[in-house]
Amino acid sequence: MSLRACGLIIFRRLREASTPPSSAATAGNNIEYLLLQTSYGTHHWTPPKGHVDPGEDDLQTALRETQEEAGLDPGQFTILEGFRKELNYTVRDRPKTVVYWLAEMKDNNAEVRLSSEHQAFRWLALKEACELSGYQDMQAAMREAHQFLCARG
Template identity: 80%
Template sequence: MTLRACGLIIFRKLHEVSAAAVGDNIEYLLLQTSYGTHHWTPPKGHVDPGEDDLQTALRETQEEAGLDASQFTILEGFKKELNYTVKGKPKTVIYWLAKMKDNSAEIRLSSEHQAFRWLALNEACKLAGYKDMQTTFREAQQFLCSQA
């Protein structure tokens, strides 16, 4: 059976800029786990019985980062599915892209995480570590730049 998880790639724009400068104006939220290898990831988690994928992403974002759905806008047109193996079992993770409404909103971590950072694309890719997550961040950035 395939494990299924969902989450949000949350970003903020630092200030309003011209379309050409959009890429330099975006920061992504990454959370550092308080267990295992202390890896960095966007808020995400396993789908609970009876829950749909987007409900899971919203619930996990609330639980892990303390952000509720009123604090961000989910962008139409970007949804990314990652498929990989964890401890010998197949896993699917689905991400949506969400823009913060208020850049000063407080991030409140759950016990599952020990730190958070807002990072530009290159730093986010370095901390994310996994190639498929790096690719997802780059695709999100391309999508955002194409929307400007």
């Protein structure tokens, strides 16, 4: 039986008070992604995600896990229509599927409150987020999310 987990790639757009909204060509320069560092294993960095509980659908899981792991409730972000990324890989000789949606913070100053599963968090530009995440498939998912955002302007 395959393991299944779901989560959110959470981002925020930074704007300087004196700078008008940027064009689509430069829009990606003001985006930061939230990564959490696990307090177990290799202490890897990942967006909030977790295993699907019995009776939950995938999106319910992503919302619950985000609230549990980062202290962010669904009223603090907006899930963007049109982006859903499914990753498939093997963990301890078992197939695993992880589904991510893309969510934009409504308030850039919202407090992130970590659960005991994580020891640190960072808001990072795409390049740094990819370097910290380490896993090729997660890096590809984040790049795809970034391209999706840049295309939207």
